[in-house]
Amino acid sequence: MLKELWQYVSSTTENPVAKKMGFLSEAISMEARAKRCKQSWGVHYQNCQKAILRASQRAVQKRTVLVLGAGSLHDIPLGILSAQFDKVLLVDLVFLNSARSIAQQFDNVALIEHDITESLERICIGLPVVDTPMAWLDDSSIDLVVSLNLITQLPLIPVRWLMEHFECSEQEGDILGKQLILAHLLYLQLFNGEVCLIADREGIEFDSDGSEVERFDPWWDIESPQVIESWQWELMPLGEHSRHRYQINRVGVSFL
Ligand SMILES: C[S@@+](CC[C@H](N)C(=O)[O-])C[C@H]1O[C@@H](n2cnc3c(N)ncnc32)[C@H](O)[C@@H]1O
Numbered sequence: 001m002l003k004e005l006w007q008y009v010s011s012t013t014e015n016p017v018a019k020k021m022g023f024l025s026e027a028i029s030m031e032a033r034a035k036r037c038k039q040s041w042g043v044h045y046q047n048c049q050k051a052i053l054r055a056s057q058r059a060v061q062k063r064t065v066l067v068l069g070a071g072s073l074h075d076i077p078l079g080i081l082s083a084q085f086d087k088v089l090l091v092d093l094v095f096l097n098s099a100r101s102i103a104q105q106f107d108n109v110a111l112i113e114h115d116i117t118e119s120l121e122r123i124c125i126g127l128p129v130v131d132t133p134m135a136w137l138d139d140s141s142i143d144l145v146v147s148l149n150l151i152t153q154l155p156l157i158p159v160r161w162l163m164e165h166f167e168c169s170e171q172e173g174d175i176l177g178k179q180l181i182l183a184h185l186l187y188l189q190l191f192n193g194e195v196c197l198i199a200d201r202e203g204i205e206f207d208s209d210g211s212e213v214e215r216f217d218p219w220w221d222i223e224s225p226q227v228i229e230s231w232q233w234e235l236m237p238l239g240e241h242s243r244h245r246y247q248i249n250r251v252g253v254s255f256l
Pocket of ligand 1: 023027069070071072073074075091092093094114115116117118120148149150153154
């Protein structure tokens with residue numbers, strides 16, 4: 001707990017919205033959860049890294065690779081990408097100091113704190129307006145884009161924020177969630193280079209006997225692109241969130 005408090009106060013995150021809306025706290029909690037669930041999350045991280053390397057093979061040229069939702073960097077084969085590409089751009093709303101130390105080891109790796117939805121400043125003041133993002137679309141050197149365990153996360157904090165602070169109804173929240181997911185898909189489709197989307201496709205909750213309790217769609221009923229490869233990620237092992245329940249997500253890879 002003390003460590004997490006220290007991480008919060010010592011963070012160099014510049015985006016005020018990231019702190020105000022709770023993205024920084026979420027990144028810190030996620031890092032702690034990743035440590036506790038090292039074994040089950042490690043397999044998922046390895047699968048993500050392998051999928052990114054397969055995507056990299058599809059990129060004919062290797063000038064710039066853009067990774068959206070880079071977060072902890074644990075699911076990125078950074079050493080190999082840094083050797084293969086001239087430039088590696090890693091984007092997230094928040095980077096903790098641990099990610100900064102890793103990135104510093106590579107001369108051609110840049111960490112960029114940026115809101116991928118380009119909508120959070122407005123959402124933060126209660127305006128539920130979603131635009132199609134534009135960043136990097138004019139960079140013709142981008143040969144590979146990876147959206148990394150990001151798309152289904154985009155609505156979660158913004159919708160909760162609007163419901164808690166601006167009396168947003170469930171129906172309005174649902175529309176905003178769908179719009180954020182669709183806008184990200186549309187954005188990815190606008191790049192000229194190869195685009196690889198890695199995202200959870202399904203969440204399943206089990207009780208301690210292993211019986212399925214609930215199955216949910218992390219895509220808010222938006223149709224997700226065809227999956228060419230998938231794996232199970234034990235997101236919440238038994239005892240992590242509850243002593244009676246555990247959750248497994250199916251993560252899928254698509255090329256757009
Ligand atoms: C499930 S995490 C995956 C991160 C990373 N790939 C990992 O496993 O550590 C989702 C990431 O999306 C980032 N994120 C959420 N909303 C964002 C936004 N609007 N713009 C940029 N990043 C965002 C979070 O900060 C978080 O790092």
